[in-house]
Every structure is written in structure tokens, then in C-alpha cells.
Amino acid sequence: MNNYNFTVVERFMRYVQVDTQSDGSSTASPTTEKQKDLSKILVQELQAMGVADAHLDDFGYVYATIPANTEKKVPVICFCSHVDTSPDCSGKNVKPIIHKNYQGQDLVLPDDNTQVIKMVDHPDLKDQIGNDIITASGTTLLGADNKAGVAEIMDAANYWMAHPEVKHGQIRILFTPDEEVGRGVNNVDMKKLAADFGYTIDGETLGSLENETFSADGLKITIYGVSAHPGFAKGKMESAIKIASEIVAALPKDHLSPETTEGKEGFVHPVGIQGNVEEASVSFIIRDHITANLAKHEDVVKQIAEKVIANYPFSKFEIKISEQYRNFKEVLDQHPQVIEYALEGIKRSGMEPKLQSIRGGTDGSRLSFMGLPCPNVFAGEHAFHSKHEWASVQDMQKAVETIVNIASVWEEKI
Structure with missing residues (x-):
């Protein structure tokens, strides 16, 4: 040329x-x-x-x-x-x-x-x-x-x-x-x-x-809480917003996040949170160069959610995973x-x-x-x-x- x-x-x-x-x-x-x-x-x-x-x-x-x-x-x-x-x-x-x-x-x-x-x-x-x-x-x-x-x-x-x-x-x-x-x-x-x-x-x-x-999945966790009038909520309300916040706060701080990984290290990354007292959701992207590791990272989110939700007896959550690319x-x-x-x-x-x-x-x-x-x-x-x-x-x-x-x-x- x-x-x-x-x-x-x-x-x-x-x-x-x-x-x-x-x-x-x-x-x-x-x-x-x-x-x-x-x-x-x-x-x-x-x-x-x-x-x-x-x-x-x-x-x-x-x-x-x-x-x-x-x-x-x-x-x-x-x-x-x-x-x-x-x-x-x-x-x-x-x-x-x-x-x-x-x-x-x-x-x-x-x-x-x-x-x-x-x-x-x-x-x-x-x-x-x-x-x-x-x-x-x-x-x-x-x-x-x-x-x-x-x-x-x-x-x-x-x-x-x-x-x-x-x-x-x-x-x-x-x-x-x-x-x-x-x-x-x-x-x-x-x-x-x-x-x-x-x-x-x-x-x-x-x-x-x-x-x-990377291989990539999307993960969405939806929390179903219990709504009540805030003036009469003692012993009744279980805020889905607060539960979602606790789950995000409990994510690993020194590994498995974009800000603490490099090279071929994978991560779990919350990219969006929305909702109200009764229902809230957190969207994640899950990444790893080894496809089989995606399931392991997704299980970390699931275990955290299970541990948090155990403190809220009338609430529950569900997780949906979608394949993005490989x-x-x-x-x-x-x-x-x-x-x-x-x-x-x-x-x-x-x-x-x-x-x-x-x-x-x-x-x-x-x-x-x-x-x-x-x-x-x-x-x-x-x-x-x-x-x-x-x-x-x-x-x-x-x-x-x-x-x-x-x-x-x-x-x-x-």
C-alpha cells in the first residue's frame, strides 16, 4: 500500500x-x-x-x-x-x-x-x-x-x-x-x-x-418481600429493596469483581438494581474465560442470597440465568x-x-x-x-x- x-x-x-x-x-x-x-x-x-x-x-x-x-x-x-x-x-x-x-x-x-x-x-x-x-x-x-x-x-x-x-x-x-x-x-x-x-x-x-x-452469562435475582404500611410495619415488613442491598453488599470485596481481577480471572458484577418494598431485582453479568466456571460464580450469588434471605422468613427469591456469549x-x-x-x-x-x-x-x-x-x-x-x-x-x-x-x-x- x-x-x-x-x-x-x-x-x-x-x-x-x-x-x-x-x-x-x-x-x-x-x-x-x-x-x-x-x-x-x-x-x-x-x-x-x-x-x-x-x-x-x-x-x-x-x-x-x-x-x-x-x-x-x-x-x-x-x-x-x-x-x-x-x-x-x-x-x-x-x-x-x-x-x-x-x-x-x-x-x-x-x-x-x-x-x-x-x-x-x-x-x-x-x-x-x-x-x-x-x-x-x-x-x-x-x-x-x-x-x-x-x-x-x-x-x-x-x-x-x-x-x-x-x-x-x-x-x-x-x-x-x-x-x-x-x-x-x-x-x-x-x-x-x-x-x-x-x-x-x-x-x-x-x-x-x-x-x-470471556464466556458470559446474565443473571437476574428477583426478591419478593413483604409490604406493610411503614407506620405499622414492626414485625411485618420485609423490604425487598433492603434484602437486595444486603445481597449486593455481601458480594466478595477482594476477588471475583471487575475492580479486583485481571488477566483470565472471572468476576460477578451487579449492573442494575430496581424495585420497591414488595419486589426488587438485581441484574448481574457473569464472566470467565473458562465456560465451566460460570456455574461456580453463579453459585456464589445463589449462596449469598440464601444466607441473606434466611433472615427474612416471609420473603423469597428466584434466580434466572441467560446465556449471553461464549x-x-x-x-x-x-x-x-x-x-x-x-x-x-x-x-x-x-x-x-x-x-x-x-x-x-x-x-x-x-x-x-x-x-x-x-x-x-x-x-x-x-x-x-x-x-x-x-x-x-x-x-x-x-x-x-x-x-x-x-x-x-x-x-x-x-
Whole structure:
């Protein structure tokens, strides 16, 4: 890709200014209509490149095809990113800023000078000396998760359409909504997608490839208490709110929580509590890289609830567990070429590949179990879901190059 005039940064700077936050409390699909605002732009830009079949469906998914230009019978490869940003931090009126020729200084964000991005807090910045860093202005997240990936796939598509001499098989592009609220592939039409293997472009550090995620369950505990008029409640009332609070307070303090674990350590994490005196519920996410450990962590919650509820003879509780996603390593290990060819693509782009696990999940986690083996390639996004989110121009350009090279490797290896 020498002498290629990358478009990824220009695209990224525009895309992040489109508010696409998803909403976990919504039952619609997509959960917010505004996600389609960006998806419509993507379709228009793909069509302008000459990608004739690019379209947006009613559920907010963008599908597009880069036709094969080789005589070889190459597996169909899908590149996927999500358009939504996290509801954890505002994504409205994002003002992206490029800090050119970063030299290790603190980055004071101008719209709120209490928001300061420091190398000591973001050690990956040590590898960015001399690069150009993109941040938001201090009042919103940036949206690099995952608009960096979206812009990178779009630039790769632009390259392929402009360079037919670069051989590749058929390439499918998929942009999804609602990944941040765990519903990113709920309504993907796998028959329409018709891909054999895939890559989400939603990873962090330059050169990284993620072949292992958490396995994940949702757990909801509902407490049924006893209501009574508070003026006459002695010996009668058993407040479901207080019981729920006691259960949360009794969770482990020094282990099995997000704030006390790292690496491949799992956790139990309460993410929501609601209710009244008569009925209250607590929602948890349960995470571990070893799927079998989920049941053990869920049993910890159950034992705590049983111990607490024993002090309330007229109250009871129930627990409901729902599967969210599974560690896609279980699938990827059956298709080693998916990892092998991606590592080769990273090497060809001039980097030393880093094969690693992720303390989270991606659309690829579920896609892999839906028949599309799909590891996660770096996009260069950092400090996701926060006002300190950042990405570098040079990392995003390397991601574009890597996407193009992965497709070339697949064509060559057949």
C-alpha cells in the first residue's frame, strides 16, 4: 500500500460526530434509530465507491460485497465492525481533536480541563511518540470503539475498489448496531451474509489479534418481600429493596469483581438494581474465560442470597440465568487457518503480531457460534467508554493495511 492516500482519518473524524449510542433499556431493534444515521452514510459512501449491493436493512445492519477478482475459489471473508457507541458515556456532539507529533505530554482536553490523558494512566501511549493522537474534547467519549474499525473497513473497501490488481476472493462487509448492549448480531441474516470466515475489527493495541474472549452469562435475582404500611410495619415488613442491598453488599470485596481481577480471572458484577418494598431485582453479568466456571460464580450469588434471605422468613427469591456469549476460542481452535492467515497479514503490514485474550466479548464471539469463525483484529482504539478514549492516526492506517493483507493472504494460500 505504498503511496496510497489513506482516507481512514478523514472518515473517522466525520463518523464520530454522528451520535450512535445504543440503549440497553430499549426493546426495539436497533435499540435507537439514530444508529441508522451513520449506517445510511456508510451505504451511500460504499455505493459511491462502486459497491453496488451496499444496503441497510430494517434492523440497522449494513451488508455489502466487494466482488472477487481472482480465478481461484477462495472462501468468502467477512470484515465486521459495529456502528454504535456505549451508553456509559455521552456520544452526542463529539468534537474530535488531532494532537500532532505526540511527545509524551499530558493531553489536556479543552472543553473540560479536568480531563487529562496522562501517559502514566495510559501506558500504550509510550509507543505513540511522534504519532498523531486523536481524542475527544473532554465532555464525551470519542467513539473509536468502534468507529475506528468502521472507518478502517471503509478505507480498505475504497482501496480494493481502486486497485483491482490486488487479488482477493469475495469480501463481505457487515456493520452492526447494538454491540455495546449485547445485541449486535441478534438479527444478522447469516444466509444473506453467506460468508465462510470473518474478522471483527474491534481490538485495541497495534498488531494484536484476539482469539479468546470471556464466556458470559446474565443473571437476574428477583426478591419478593413483604409490604406493610411503614407506620405499622414492626414485625411485618420485609423490604425487598433492603434484602437486595444486603445481597449486593455481601458480594466478595477482594476477588471475583471487575475492580479486583485481571488477566483470565472471572468476576460477578451487579449492573442494575430496581424495585420497591414488595419486589426488587438485581441484574448481574457473569464472566470467565473458562465456560465451566460460570456455574461456580453463579453459585456464589445463589449462596449469598440464601444466607441473606434466611433472615427474612416471609420473603423469597428466584434466580434466572441467560446465556449471553461464549469464548470463541472453542470454535477458532477448529479452524487454525483463520488465526494463521491473520497473523501473516499483520506481519506483512510490518508489525510483530500479538496473539492475546480479551476481557470482554465482541460480535465475533457470537458469530463464531453461529457458523462464522471470527477472531478480533486490532483497530487501535484505547480507553473505551470514557472521556479519555483515544486512537492514533498511524495505528488506524496500519489496521487498514492489515485488513487488505489478510484478504490477500487468503487468496494466495488457496
